[in-house]
Amino acid sequence: MSSVDPSSPENTRTPDAPALTRRTFGGLAGGLGAAAAAGGLGAVAAAPRAAAAEPPRAHERAFRAAPDRRSRRPNILFILGDDLGWADLSSYGSPDIRTPHLDRLARQGVRFTQAYAGSATCSPTRFSLYTGRYPGRTQGGLAEPIADRSAGLDPRHPTLASLLRGAGYATALIGKWHCGYLPDYSPTKSGWDTFFGNFGGALEYYSKLGLAGEYDLYEGDATYKDLRYYTRIITERAVDHIGRDHDRPWLLNLNFTTPHWPWIADGDTEESARIVRRIKAGEARALFHDDGGSLAKYKEMVEDLDRSIGEVLTALERSGQEEDTLVFFASDNGGERWSYNWPLSGNKASLQEGGIRVPTIVRWPARLDGGQVSHEPVFTPDWTATLLEIAGARPDRGYPLDGTSLAGYLLRGERLAARDLFWRVRGERALRRGDWKYYRGKDGTDRLFDVAHDPREQADKAADEKQLLGRLRAAWEAVDKTLLAYPKP
Known part of the structure; x- marks a missing residue:
């Protein structure tokens, strides 16, 4: 920069931007031991007593970490919606859509009002998250978005998953990958231990047919047959994954396709069949669903996304891992045709605010007080740097990050340095x-x-x-x- x-x-x-209330980070930094030393966490010191004593505002909920939890690195549940607009959640101002589970997540953590995606379309933003760098640093990131098999995330490039795995994390990706196709590109080639989901940028929710008419649901590198509604399938997978016995901290990237086109809600089997017939007949834009959708259908899809995330969060609570899990939620870019972006201008694919400003929520009960709102400008590569620092993972010096770690801001009361x-x-x-x-x-x-x-x-x-x-x-x-x-x- x-x-x-x-x-x-x-x-x-902005003069009215409230200061965040943080818990001391010292217990975490001090308890990481060899992993912290290897990950370059020497700079992560205990917060000054004055900062730690900062009283929370009246609406904030104060958490206290149990002593036996203070040295644990968090699990990381990183959830992405697909083409969800900045104001499509009720906690962000939607007048019609109700999202009680995500609203509750926001009340329990920090809601960001000026958070941005790394790019204006799907795959470049995912490149910026997985690499922590501008999409234009890599050949695959120049595709806006990836639409064929000619581009992808080079398996030799370090990723959030490969770096966390090197620091002792188990890694999994469930849902949309959109960073290249087999045989050259895959999550399992780029640091994720396991993968279940789709490779392409879009698929029909029941048939799993992609833009080129190919079947696109995989477990690892092999096709997996399941013709139920896609959001149900990946929600079940995520619930099952969280409920397993885990002997080390984990990263789960949970990438929904909801509410990306086609505008198919759970139960819309007749509309699904109509689109499938058009795909099989060779219509190039059948999956774009140019003649479909409505405000009511979009509302149904977003509220289904909210319920699905609620199921995942309930599984996390039921498993006993909620306190020690950092949950992150955002959209991969701004909203599309049916999205509510007010007061922003522009939509997906544009660098106007409506194309890149996205709803963003972070919750970590063991270390971060809830009920907070941040007006600081942040963007996708920042979260890569933040998670690596928190997890005690060292970035590869040959691939310098373009983001800035927000760990000090969120957890130690530090001011964010001026940056572009x-x-x-x-x-x-x-x-x-x-x-x-x-x-x-x-x-x-x-x-x-x-x-x-x-x-x-x-x-x-x-x-x-x-x-x-x-x-x-x-x-x-x-x-x-x-x-x-x-x-x-």
């Missing part, structure tokens, strides 16, 4: 610094928005802040020079 002057006016924060958030997709560019966002759309015009106060990106300040615009444009271009070039169309 380009260097940032913390004293410059573009690094102002960077995005690039074909035909668009964006960079956020403090409250300011530099954006160039497909029309080639440079714009500048104070997104903390103008999240709808309607008041273009480019003419009034020419020097600031120039600095942010130069910062974007400096990062862009370090990335791979897009292949020519």
Whole structure:
């Protein structure tokens, strides 16, 4: 990233952003022993007593970790929704959709209001999560998104899973992979011990047929036959996985396809059959379901996603692992046709706020007080860096991370250092610094928005802040020079 002057006016924060309340991290850091030393956690020190004594606000629930839990590294349950819009949860302002389980998760942890995906479409964001780096660092990340077998996540590249596995974690991925196809690419080739799910970007929920008409449900590298509703299947798998006996900490990436098109809810077998007939007849866009869906159907799908996540969280509580499990929930990018993004502009595939700002919730009962809201700008690669630090895993020096660990901010009361958030997709560019966002759309015009106060990106300040615009444009271009070039169309 380009260097940032913390004293410059573009690094102002919203004045009403509440400080987070944290538990001391010292017990965790001190108890990691050899694993912590190997993982470079020497910098993770106990919080100062003054910070630890900070009283919680009235609406916050204070947790106390039992002494025998203080040295444990957390399990990590990382849940992604697919094409879920920023305001599609009732806790984020949806006027119609009700999501009580995710709302409860938010009450028990931290809800982020200015959290972003690593990119504006599915597979590049997953690349940024799995590698902790900008998608443009890798050839596979240049596909926006991956649509054929020519691209994927190089198995030689270190990943969140491979690094955590090296630090003693068991790793599993259930659900959507979308980082390449067999035989060259697979979760089991990139650090996950087990995989159950689909390889492609979309599938018909009952037949499991993908964009090219191929069957796309796998256990490991072998097809697995199950023609029930897909969300039910992967929910059951996740519940079963969590309930097993675990002799070491674990990472579970649980990647739902809900509410991605086609707009098929549980029980919509007639609509499923209609789409399958069109796929088998060779219609190239049959799975896109251009003639289907509705606000009511979308509501049904999102509420089903919420119920499914509720089942998984209940299994976690029932297993006795809830206190020691860090649960993360987000969407892989902004919402699509039926999504509710107000007040943001733009949708999936755009670098406007509606294409990249996503609902994001983090809960860790043993270490993080609930009932909190954070207005800090963060994005997907930050979570990779955060989880590696918390788990005592050291990033590979040959593949430096582009994200910033939020462990100090969340758990030790530290301020986040001023930094830039960077995005690039074909035909668009964006960079956020403090409250300011530099954006160039497909029309080639440079714009500048104070997104903390103008999240709808309607008041273009480019003419009034020419020097600031120039600095942010130069910062974007400096990062862009370090990335791979897009292949020519």
